[in-house]
Amino acid sequence: MTALLDISGLKVDVPGRAGTLHAIRGIDLSIGAGECFTIVGESGCGKSLTAMSVLGLLPRAAILSAERMSWKGQDMRRFSRRQWANLHGPEIAAIFQEPMTALNPVLTVGEQIIESFVHHRLGNRKAALARAGELLERVGVVPVERRLAQYPHEMSGGLRQRVMIAMALMCQPKLMIADEPTTALDVTTQVEILKLLKELQAEMGMALLLITHDLGVVAHMADRVAVMYAGQIVETGSVASVLTRSAHPYTSALLDCLPTRDQPLTPIPGVVPALFGELEGCMFRNRCRFAREACADPVPARSVGEGHVYRCLLEANEVAA
């Protein structure tokens, strides 16, 4: 499998008044054509910044560095403004968490949808409107004529997210980045949107990078998953392997936090560490029930086979026990 996106050693620092925040501390990931890759983690783990790094839309203050960061073999680190613009739309497109604020309130939905298609010279306005019509029909924003003339505030959150999806698909991207696309939506709407994404992914043969905090969403959507904690990927592999045979204590603890009727809740004690200053060793060690002294030293990545990799001193089967 040739990777569309190949990243290794990605770091993002955000300097601030309290010192430099090491938001992402060296992560590797690669996404192949047509697959659904999810990054899961709690707030502040760096999952959204990872998405923004790939999109080239990091906040002004953030500093990015990487050993390798390539799109179809081209070095993204050396991309000019123009190259980024050519990438956005036909290659990579994105949808975001807040459908209520992600659309421009003073422009009609139609204007916003056709914009990138026309800009990338894929056709004239008429062709763009025709394609927008098809896509809106496909994502269920009907009646198309009326919807195209509407403003975002005239639609519900679910509809707006569908509009965002149609907008992202206009130029037939090879990769869609979805940053918590259903977090702000109701559960019933969430299922519909996820289903839509899954179907469209298959129809268009595009890859999906899905950022979420919800392991339920991961289980239903992902081919492969990366679990992030404190700016690092602590475990990654196929979704079946990672969720059913978790090798990292954090993944396992996260699963145990989900409330169920039968089993008692086992919360993870303590809080996420602040990512300032020199950070060494496993960042989960202050909350981990398996922690030992050696955890303070750099922890090597270990493989369980089939691309299932985790970063812990424990043997793969020790956590489950």
Added chain:
Amino acid sequence: MTGLDTTVTANRFLRVRRGLRHAGFVLGAAVLLLTIAVALLAPLLAPHDPLAQNLSIRLLPPAWMEGGRPDHLLGTDHLGRDYLSRLIYGSRISLIVGFSTMLISGVIGSTLGFIGGYFGGRVDSFVTYIINCRLSMPGLLVALAVISLVGGSLFTMIMVLGLLFWDRYAVVVRTATQQIRNADFVSAARVAGASAPWIIWNEIRPNVLHHILVIATLEMAMAILSEASLSFLGLGIPAPTPSWGLMIAEGRQHLFAKPFLVWIPGIAIFILVLATNLLGDGLRDLSQPEGRR
């Protein structure tokens, strides 16, 4: 240029900017404090009596210019009064008007803003209506007309400006209060049985205070400028009291021959107002949180 370089440079500038803002704040505060000290110590600092006329030495230029005399550092005016002494005493007028107006308008405007913002509904409609009425009245014109009728004096000036220029407080406090009124901690206090005044004072006021402080500096600057304008138009502080605006008005007759008579008080006003605004800008920037994420 790669994206990497821009972020690095942008970031360095961010730190520089914050630092400079801080410098502006310190500079503003220092100048304001210095002016206050000068005003308080005027009798000790002023080399001459600011009202003492000496027609034999009228219109002396500043000491460093040709014909200047070292005992009249900034020269003398058309009645031979020492310009430096008048400038020093003039700072008192500016500061008294500035501070008093700021306080009076602050109390009126904030109270209205709290009431409108907290209670909402019809009460707010009424407060908004009052604010709109005030905004529709041309402040400087009303001040001019009223002061000319009542007769110019320091007290009149302060009262008129104070009773007129409360609108910005009211607008800002009202908006800020509206935003906080619906916060859950306010609801919690209501469930706990707290009265509206209690909530406004204990829960809302601390969260609006920095807005009020910023407006206060702006209003003080505004009041200093207004006093100067009114006095310049001859409808403010009556002569012979030294006020910077009045000094410019008096110096205006000699604008072509002795421009320093206008320059000196003009620059004094400029520096004091600039310092007050710098202080306000610094306050605004420093009170802004870096973001909660």
Added chain:
Amino acid sequence: MAAYVRSKVIVSLLVLFTVSLVGFALLHLSGDLAATLAGENASAEQIAELRHTMGLDRPLLAQYASWLADAARGDFGLSFFARESVLTMFLARIGTTAILAVSALILAIAVSLPLGMLAAVRPNSWLDWMVSGVALSGQALPGFFLALMMISFFGVTLRWLPISGSATPLHYVMPVVVLAIGAIPALMRLTRSGMMEVLEQDYIRTARSKGISSLRVMWKHAMRNAILPIISLSAVQLGTLLGGSVIVESVFAIDGIGLLTYRSIQRGDFPVVQAMLMFVSASYIILTLLADVINAWLDPRLRQKSQ
């Protein structure tokens, strides 16, 4: 939209009515108009007689009622001094002041908008620093001082520009610049901060993620949102400029309504002053109303709320 405008107009009329009443009361209660008019040497009887002939001894509300009744018909009374209709005096001078104020606003917007935007796009660039510096200094410069400085430099030292009157377009240059410099700081700051705020919105990130040019992001996505508060402020500034004409017109000896008002205030010519108050208030109210309507037209959210 019609209902929105209608309710706004009704409130505006109410505000105008209140302002006229408050203005009237202030002018009558602040001092003794008759005594001011009669002069310092007048005897008590003379003052009383003057008070009676001018109807100033009637109850305040009665005076106000008859003033309002006349004003509603467009009759703002006779000037105490010129013995001329106030309206005629106003109409003769309003053009001059309007040219001043409108040109100043246009100049101020022409300077503030592009500079404020550029500063927002490139925060901390030299341009941004210049914009902040200009805004700060402009705010601290008293208009009359600036006017005198310009007169002494451009008028006297360099002899480039005429220093008083309004005979030729050149006469307007300095007054317009002085007025504009008074309006620039607020406009420039609002443009900068408004634009910066808009640029941080999610929909700007969305627009960027579509790969369209940054110029288009700026113009089509950011400006359309950032312009809304600027329109409101421009309306307010125009009202302020009309009021501010008093100082500029008196320094440059321009015979507009500002100078007329200043003279009338000095000699207690109450009908003129009252009319000027009403005029500036009414302009302010109409301008802000206009801005509200334009904003409602530009912003679909406001449009819908108003339906």
Added chain:
Amino acid sequence: MTRLLDIQNVSLAFRQRTGLFSPPNLIPAVRSASLHVDAGEVVAVVGESGSGKSTLAKMVLRLLTPDTGTIAIDGKPAQSLGPREFARLVQPVFQDPYSSINPKRTLAEIIQTPLKIAGGVSARECEERARDLFERVGLPMRLFHSYPNQISGGQRQRVAIARALILRPKLLVCDEPTSALDVSVQAQILELFNELKQDFGLTYLFISHNLAVVERIADRIAVMYRGEIVEQGATDAFFAAPTHPYSKMLLSSVLPPIPGRPLPTVSRVFELNTPRGSQP
């Protein structure tokens, strides 16, 4: 068992002002809702955004006044209770940990607020009680005099809970108390609610959109849809066999973290205003 909270046929419509003189639009938020909570029970109200569940909670907290219907607390009509009497019976825990505590006050001050408002307790005793609760909700004592910006979201919710408990109320109205938190923190807070229920003999009215959370904590469940309570019943029974089509849809939308299953099919086609669920 005593009936601590009794909501009878409560309705509320929001008035949307359209113009200065035109009559307001009425937007119904809660329609004829009836629900009761017995002492020691945990009753959860679930529903999606706009279902009226938060409006119902606000009415119980007397932050909103119902148009029609009655709310009785401890057998007395809520509106007849004095503010202090009411505060000693009912206290809230809200959703947003950032808005629920005053950022300009120290944690110690925040927790004491209700007691200060109620009055009649010495400053010393106030602080004493606040200290006890501070520890009880699992906050480290060194943070007692800190400001909210120094602590995390989960810790903020603990502060809010301590504040709610300082008057020793009988009923805690929790409006989505964990939905803004990460799952690992959510689990901590849910456990805390469980422990406090035992220790303080609390009763909860628990508003949530998260069925997994509700299943864990509630004895009984009421489902709200478009302002109406469409179904209510014991938690076990509800999860075993929901009766209302909306409840079924809601339940089927829950995504368990088990890989290999297809996304559920959600059908929105069902009749509105169907008969109410069985009243227990």
